[in-house]
Amino acid sequence: MSPPLLPRLLLGLDGQADAIDLRRHLDIHGPLPRLRPEALIDEVERSGLRGRGGADFPAALKLRAVASRRRVSAVVVNGSETEPASLKDHLLLARLPHLVLDGALLAAEAVGAEEVIVKVDESAREAIAALEDAIRERRERELSISLAIGPDGYVTGEESAVIRFLNGRVPKPQFVPPRPFERGYRNRPTLIQNPETLAQIALVARHGEAWYRELGTVADPGSVLVTISGAVAHPGVYELAFGTPMTDLVQAAGGPVEPLRALLFGGYFGTWIGAARAMGLTLAREELNASGCSLGAGVIFALGQSACGLHESARIIGYLAEQSAGQCGPCVHGLAAIAESVAALADGVAHEQERSRVLRWCSEVRGRGACHHPNGAVRFVESALKVFGEDLEDHRRVRCQALPAGLPLGPQTGALIR
Amino acid sequence: MSARERSAEQRTARLRVNPIACEAHGLCAELLPEIIRLDDWGYPIIETDEVPPELLGLARRAADACPTLALILDEDRQR
Numbered sequence: 412m413s414p415p416l417l418p419r420l421l422l423g424l425d426g427q428a429d430a431i432d433l434r435r436h437l438d439i440h441g442p443l444p445r446l447r448p449e450a451l452i453d454e455v456e457r458s459g460l461r462g463r464g465g466a467d468f469p470a471a472l473k474l475r476a477v478a479s480r481r482r483v484s485a486v487v488v489n490g491s492e493t494e495p496a497s498l499k500d501h502l503l504l505a506r507l508p509h510l511v512l513d514g515a516l517l518a519a520e521a522v523g524a525e526e527v528i529v530k531v532d533e534s535a536r537e538a539i540a541a542l543e544d545a546i547r548e549r550r551e552r553e554l555s556i557s558l559a560i561g562p563d564g565y566v567t568g569e570e571s572a573v574i575r576f577l578n579g580r581v582p583k584p585q586f587v588p589p590r591p592f593e594r595g596y597r598n599r600p601t602l603i604q605n606p607e608t609l610a611q612i613a614l615v616a617r618h619g620e621a622w623y624r625e626l627g628t629v630a631d632p633g634s635v636l637v638t639i640s641g642a643v644a645h646p647g648v649y650e651l652a653f654g655t656p657m658t659d660l661v662q663a664a665g666g667p668v669e670p671l672r673a674l675l676f677g678g679y680f681g682t683w684i685g686a687a688r689a690m691g692l693t694l695a696r697e698e699l700n701a702s703g704c705s706l707g708a709g710v711i712f713a714l715g716q717s718a719c720g721l722h723e724s725a726r727i728i729g730y731l732a733e734q735s736a737g738q739c740g741p742c743v744h745g746l747a748a749i750a751e752s753v754a755a756l757a758d759g760v761a762h763e764q765e766r767s768r769v770l771r772w773c774s775e776v777r778g779r780g781a782c783h784h785p786n787g788a789v790r791f792v793e794s795a796l797k798v799f800g801e802d803l804e805d806h807r808r809v810r811c812q813a814l815p816a817g818l819p820l821g822p823q824t825g826a827l828i829r
Numbered sequence: 830m831s832a833r834e835r836s837a838e839q840r841t842a843r844l845r846v847n848p849i850a851c852e853a854h855g856l857c858a859e860l861l862p863e864i865i866r867l868d869d870w871g872y873p874i875i876e877t878d879e880v881p882p883e884l885l886g887l888a889r890r891a892a893d894a895c896p897t898l899a900l901i902l903d904e905d906r907q908r
Contacts, residue, residue, distance in 0.1 A: 586847050739848035744870035775868050781849050 464605030491568030514609025584782035642715030677707030680787030719813030
């Protein structure tokens with residue numbers, strides 16, 4: 412009987428609550444192969460692997476961009492998973508740290524980096540403990556692996572913010588260019604990658620690009636970790652093949668606990684899609700883009716009909732406004748004003764022109780910050796007004812009776828579910 | 830066409846704002862209202878991607894006048 416195609420990344424977890432140690436890791440996955448830099452990058456390129464941090468950039472292109480430069484300082488594992496509705500990086504770092512470290516070491520060798528730095532947030536206590544143990548177990552002779560722990564905050568996981576923090580300054584986004592691959596840690600070329608991307612690289616190095624492509628589709632090969640939460644019976648992190656229908660994903664998570672109103676794709680940074688349309692989609696990049704959304708870092712939240720999309724959206728944009736780094740006028744002022752207006756719209760106390768004023772602000776704020784925070788926030792608001800638009804009139808006439816949907820605001824420690 | 834006229838035609842220039850450095854002093858919008866307007870909070874919106882050649886001089890003045898050097902004029906000469 413041939414082995415199952417899934418799980419891949421999550422292989423060996425088996426519902427255990429402890430981190431997989433080095434010996435078990437090697438039992439499950441076999442030894443870490445040593446590949447020449449060109450060979451690794453070629454294999455990753457042929458696999459079609461794309462970054463899993465939300466930007467969806469081809470992994471091999473990033474590797475090449477750094478590998479082509481001299482005096483590369485470090486490979487940074489960006490473990491700052493600051494999207495409250497996302498848990499997959501926490502899961503990887505807290506339970507499967509060796510797979511991530513494998514990928515980081517392979518990448519370091521491929522780009523000629525001097526060291527590996529794993530950056531995490533101080534609230535990620537399980538991940539910190541697991542990484543400290545894992546790093547101690549490896550005791551690399553050639554490459555140093557260290558842990559950098561930073562403060563929590565939605566924007567601290569942004570690439571330029573991570574680099575700025577590692578350079579000893581505030582964990583706030585910087586005005587780019589230059590990007591980390593040009594000038595990053597210690598002002599030298601730096602490869603900064605999402606933990607899931609590195610874990611996938613560790614598997615591609617072992618099993619090859621043809622194996623990687625056995626799952627998924629031609630356009631979107633491989634598997635992906637998705638965090639699904641909200642009105643489903645078993646919220647959590649699931650590993651699925653690209654191209655999987657949304658209905659299958661929701662079923663894997665135990666099915667909806669009540670009829671669904673809408674789904675939020677891509678996290679708080681993302682887009683609402685009405686339930687009927689959303690459930691007809693598959694986890695395929697082009698199809699999602701054509702519907703105006705993306706998976707982002709693999710985050711999906713299901714809103715039930717008993718909840719209120721406007722009020723949940725008001726909570727989220729309030730959070731996003733509050734989480735602004737505070738560096739750019741359009742973001743600080745724009746998101747605060749938008750958040751106040753959305754709250755008024757949700758409470759049914761806004762004036763007649765409020766909706767069009769919010770939409771004007773959204774289009775004016777877009778693209779005018781140093782990072783993508785305001786862009787994600789306004790995209791989110793625009794989708795909320797579109798999908799829940801019919802509620803606006805209702806809310807003016809009648810007080811909303813909906814129940815809170817339990818959307819988390821802030822880091823979710825101790826919430827790891829498998 | 831003279832060599833100087835030809836090279837002026839080929840020059841492209843873009844105005845952009847470093848949003849971290851910008852403190853909404855508003856001088857840029859005063860000097861170059863043809864291209865820059867202020868949003869509801871006093872921060873500049875650059876209306877066009879490329880600066881037309883006849884406004885290039887004003888654009889340079891606006892970039893020089895910015896108290897925080899947040900307004901950046903990128904001038905490339907195409908070969």
